[in-house]
Amino acid sequence: MTEQVHNLQQLDNQSTLQQLIERLKPLHVILSQNSYVKDTTYRLKRIIDDAGSQPIILFLGKERVGKTTLINSLLGRKLLEDNKNEPTHVNTFIKYSAQECVKAVFLDGMVATFDISKLKLLTVSNNESAQIIREHIDYIEVYVKHDLLKDVTLIDSMGLEPGANNTAYFSQTLLQRVDEVFFVLRAGSSATEEEVNFLKKLNTFGIEANLIVNGIDQLDGDVNAFVLAEKNRYDKYIGQIVAVSARNALEARKTNDSQMLIDSRITQLTQLIQELVGNQQKKTRHVVELFINWLGRLRKEIELIPLREPYISAYENIEQYQSDFELEFTRKQRDIALVSAYEEEYEQVSKVFKEVQTLYQLLQKLASDLYLRDSLVEKYEEVAGLYQKNVRDYRKLHVEYTMEYTRLEKQYKKQTGQSLSFPIPAEEKSGLMSDRMASLNKIQAQLAEKIEFITKYEEFVLKNLYIVQNRLNELADKRLQMIQNQVDDLNIQRKRERTYLKSYADKLTEFNCIVEAQSFLKDAIQPCLLDDTLPITDQEKDHIRNTIECICAVDLTHQALYKRLNINDSDDLLTQLDFNAKFKLIGLSLTEADIVSEIPVLPQIIEL
Template sequence: MTKPTDAQQTSLNDITDLQQLIDRLKPLHIILSQNSYVKDTTRRLKRIIDDADSQPIFLFLGKERVGKTTLINSLLGRELLEDNKNQPTNINTFLRYGEEECIKAIFLDGMVATFDISKLHLLTVSDTYSAQIIREHLDFIEVYIKHDLLKAVTLIDSTALEVGNNNTAYFSHSLIQRVDEVFWVLRNGSPATVDEVNLLNKLETFNIQPHIILNGIDESTSDVEQSFASEKARYGNKAGEFLGVSALNALKARKTNDTQLLIDSNITHLSQLIYRLVEDKQKKTRHVTELFIHWLERLRKEIEVIPTREPYISALENVERYQSDSEYEFSRQQRDLVLLTSYEEEYQNVSTVFKDVQTLYQLLQKLASDLYLRDSLVEKYEEMAVLYQKNVRDYRKLHVDYSMEYSRLEKQYKKLTGKPLTFPIANNEMESLIIERIHSLNKLQKQCEEKLEFIKKYEVFVSENLYTVQNRLNELAAQRLKTIITQVSDLNLQRKTERVHLRSYADKLAEFNCIVEAQGFLRDAIMPHLLNGAFPITEQEKYHVQNTIECICAVDLTHQALYNRLNIAEPDDLLVQLEFDSKYKLNGLSLTESDVKSDIPELPKYIEI
């Protein structure tokens, strides 16, 4: 068996190291997926894993109308992507290998939709209203086609460079971080602008050396070699390979099977360069490792602020308060017991509110003391009943006054005549004092008569409206009992809601346990592998990795024991406990007309003189 060369062995080692790193990142992603707080960071880790686990990604970058789309079409040997000079590509398009041709649209919110390949125009260059609406929510699209080149590499047809701040062309930094190689496409005869050169300088700070592709070498009368020399002088060691091609001639040659034209187009050299770059496994390993180091720094920043931000603060405070204060739950139980006793006493009082009411006077006393027994109907009846009883009292007082005055008349008459008082009285037996007393008696009799008229009027009202008001009072008492039941239900609901909130706090706190698990996994599985493995990273980067993971692990989120001790018991159902309805039946008011009528002395007779 032939032994592998040193270069082959190095490549195999790089593949092994990269695969081992990916195998460790996958369970880390699963662990972190349990926490929504680091959702975006977890999604970024998933993207690193997916990109590392697939073939290399090569990005074609450049300003408008330099031929990026045509160049990719020429590599694929078909006009798959629409090349429209008036409508450039509007969405970053990933071209991947697939046995069945289709499009996957990845939206900004993470949703993925699959389309037929015929919809490619709609998603990339169409300027219709519906296409614009779709693209507003798109992150990127993936086009799957069956082509041998795509078995080895994923190509990205990118949107055009935009003019950014400080005279520097702008392109999505997050997308550039994902790719393994960048092909910077320029148009022959149209040198890179100052904005583009500034972006090239910026890419150098990210350790990215794009390869310069000079497209349209057939379209300019200028010397291609001279153009290359001029561009190389501008970029120096900031760029990688330099290659001139004619994408249009390459497409034309494939249509006409013109071999010489295909060779002259130099497209085969670009294909060879792509395959050669794909074979550089160490670079891919280096790239993935760099991405993970940057990701670790992002994770560190997020984890370090967890203990100082919501929802962690509220979750921890509420769980610790419930768990640490042994008197807290007891005091709540005592409070609930007092409230419950109060409700039961009130329910019992209301259910027996009419138990001892047997007269109108007793009813009026209840109405004066229990405000829940009042409404407009009851208050009108109460007003008339009070007037009725007042007039009865006045009549009785007048009647007593009349009796006393009559008694004095009898005594005086007997003293004067020696005979008992009888009527009629002879004129010769009457003195002025007796006449005066008779006038006084008649005056009182007249007042009694007037009062009696009032009494009869009010008595009619009180009697006729008794049963209507009585039914209403029973309704008001029943409503009050329902209100008390509602208040107990509200207390019941509040107690349950408090448990629900507490349980949600406990669940939220438990959600951070996966962060604790991730800390241990980083410390025990990831860090030794990066520090002791044959990864293409410097000693300074190893120190940075170790320091970052130690900072991540230094954040104390270990509250699992606290959560395990937490016993959130469901409160007893107060309504079931009390059974108000069965214990206390409402004793309704049941007066009759005779109960509300007062006993009234007979009207005195008028004394004729």
Template sequence: MKEENIMGMVGKLKILSSIIEKNSYIRDTSNKLKQLLEDAESSYRILFIGSESEEKNSLINALIGRKLLTEKNDAYVHIFIRYGEKEFIRAVFVDGTVADFEMRHLYFFTEKNTYIGEILKTYINHIEIYLSCDLLKNAILMNAISLENVTKSFIQRADEVFWVSSSGSIGNDELKVMKGIYHYGIKPYMIINMMEYNEDQLLQSIKRGKERYGQFVEEFIGVSSKQALQSKNSHRMQLYIDSHMHDLTNKINQLCIGKNNREKNMAVRIKQWLELLEGEVKQIPEREPFRSAQNRLKEYADFEHSIGRSLLEKNVKILLAYEKEYAHVSQMLKDVKTLYQLLKVIELEPYLQDENVDLFVALTLKYLEKVREYRTLYTEYVMEQQQFEKWKKKLLRNKLDHVKAEELLLNKAELLNQMQRNCKETYNAIKRIELDLLNDLCTIQRIINESTKQQLEKILKKALYLKYIHNKELKNIENYVQKIREFECIFEMQEFLQKELKEIFEEASSAFSEDERIQILAIIDHISQVQLLGEGFLSTLSLESLRQNFSIKVDFKEKYRFETLHLTETDIISDIPPIPLPIDIQHILDIEKP
């Protein structure tokens, strides 16, 4: 299959991509196809990997002729270096969205120990750096995060792999990675990036490399990126020639023109994608949301009346409890006419607890305590005064024991005056508290009314939410129908595979072996044979009957008018007797002596 045949297949796959992207439940598979198509039409992709980040980054810098990447560190994310007249950075996030940055922000992604870099690498899939560089007109340079983090999918996006090392020697773990790359159908180029180009040293490195892993490598190439970068800074052309960097540049240009591996790589990736699609389609009947949607619809189609009735009875029972609570709260303040009644309501209704209400309650309790205290003092005073009056009458009748009676009267009078002062002090305290209560009454009533109103809104909100959930169940049925219909594009895809793509794969003689072609055609047949829905599946489901059975009503506001708290000054002031008058001591002394 020649390059033009590849593009013909790409054109058909674009149509297929537009079909399957209608289904959001196979989005990952759809995105992989989009990525495959993007790579097929892009410039030649060369992936740079290696355990020595300094040598790898230095080589990329030398190829583009500037110090772009920090040589000491691997980047936070995979990097694609592409051609662009305008130079900027494009970050591609894991959800597919993109954001552009100025070149001065590159250090966010390439330098370690930056706080923002740690955050970005969590959410960014890769970045693309657009540079005005002739080499990039035909090539895209891919820089992996690190050797241990490079994935199969990332490697397969490359047309060629350049393995960069300072000596050409690799460890056992690196050899395992190299074998994996070879298993993917790619033989990397081993780029030996020396501090200073030395032919003898290069030949020795190549000899050791061929003995250890030569069968997995396409070619050994020796360069010195350090010398190339030095020549750039010092303008010494001979130094650049000595670096042999031009040999690597020529090799890259040759690869980009020939595109030798693209046909093979695309063929492999297309076959792998079709295998992925086959597995995806076969799993649809057992995966969510298809399985739940289908099972739920079957339940309602077979048992709509019993399910509807059962759910309705359950929700109506809950709704009646909400209505009872709403009725109680809406009428609770109606009969509150005294401070004591208000205190009992506040005590029984937790939602009335508030900092200002608590202070008012404390003040009210103090007020009622003082009122009780005053009434007790007043009662004791009245009893003591009655006894005083008896002694006073006795004094006037009994002239013989005048001195003793007078002394007793004076003692009683002093006691009464002390009790009168206590009454007066308590009475005045009551009046001060009354003043505070009257000053706070308007605010407290507003707070209590507002809190009660909010409680009613909470109850109503719960009832409306129940109604929402109740009605949502019916909406879910409609949504399930829409979900099922979203899979109709699978039928369209199955038909397209049979009528359009199958013929192309039958003619793709140079791209696939006979066994591979047979496998691909079998995959297409398997995908086409998957049956998702039976005939007339939705015909037995009556949405209209469900709507009729699922009707509930929330009319609390109309049925129960909110009765607010409305206490007046008369309601909160306690009725207490006036302060008794003090005893006139002089009047006792002036009583006629015998």
């Protein structure tokens, strides 16, 4: 019964958290429209993504304590490079996916996907290319197929660095993202004063790290005594303690040695992970804390907006651009010229197949209009070209055969006074005549060979005619749509430009979304945070009310400035020119009869 109540509580916490996240998503969409709060908006997106994903566990500690080997042992494979001479150079998220790959998330937000074989290059390799790439990487995500990763995301972190006040340093931004922290020590190597101070500092952030003592197989003394000594030093700053041998665990899984696996104690670590990540209430509380901290950051950003660029410059420049009609006229003339060019191209594409009535004309068109190409068309073009080449070769050979045959006829008639007929009696043959007949048979053999190629290529060309024809019509239509989209884009730009005369006015309108966000925080987010369903203290509720009140007190409506704008709407470019109504695509409509080339009949072999 107790377990059922616990499960119901877990489901209730999960539902409450999900409701909060669903309300945060529209807020992220609203703020995404403003580049000034880009970094703050990105942090909100990360809170939303992390809250909606499985719990995140961070393994941290000094270099060469075995963090990477630990993760490999949990996964039962040497996924990450654990070379002692090459420590991990980048924080690495290991996530679940049936399709294995690596994604590098760069500092500017760009994401690049690599094959799993490139993992070593991104994490530990010291060659020049790897170093250049890593200089710009924020973190990487490794996607692999493993059941443990269905419930949890693991992070293999860079080693702790020396920090101020005799305290080790680690990225606070990353610490805020994780649900659980495992601090890793090498068995027999006690935590330094810097590390103990770091554990104390984690407590001030509300983080109680769990301790992993790794490498128990290499400890000469008593493992339990070492663990007890460490526990006595900083017990109140840590949670659970597990002593393991990651190296033996990995070897045991490799050799299927069940006793070695038990002795490695890795299963205890796996069980602890599963217990910790099952605590939905703790995850909900963690997300709430992150969002409260994020609200404070948003408050600082919004309070500074009216005092800084580009908001101030918008006021100063709108009046200047209002009077700059010459620039507006120049832009309009430019846009009219662009539309004329688009119209000319649209008309050309719509009639691209109008004069195409034979296979030869089609091949000429494909050679000149590169947008009519893809792998299917190029294959057809290649075979059709071979078909026509062999037809030409056949005709040329046939002319050669006819000329040689005419010479033989003249020679025979001159010699016998009779018309040529076969077989020729032996007594009527001359050496030259025999050579000519042999030459004719040689040409006939070449013609027969060409016939075989022509038949093979002709079969392919006819069989795929309508497939390729439909594809070409699709490609032409796609090109027309692309041109139409270009005009649409131009028209959209014109609409945006005439709404606010110049870039400063456009920048000012970006802050409209901040006004919308203020209302959304007040009307949708605050009630959700204060309705007693989330694990929030009364003191935190007062802080939330005050923070949102301060955010909403910042006046960014600038309505008086809007009233001073005098912008006349101009006709849309698209209403002046409807390409689709004016130019209909003339589709390609060849038949087999248009494709097949007529060739002279193959001569018979002359019996010598």
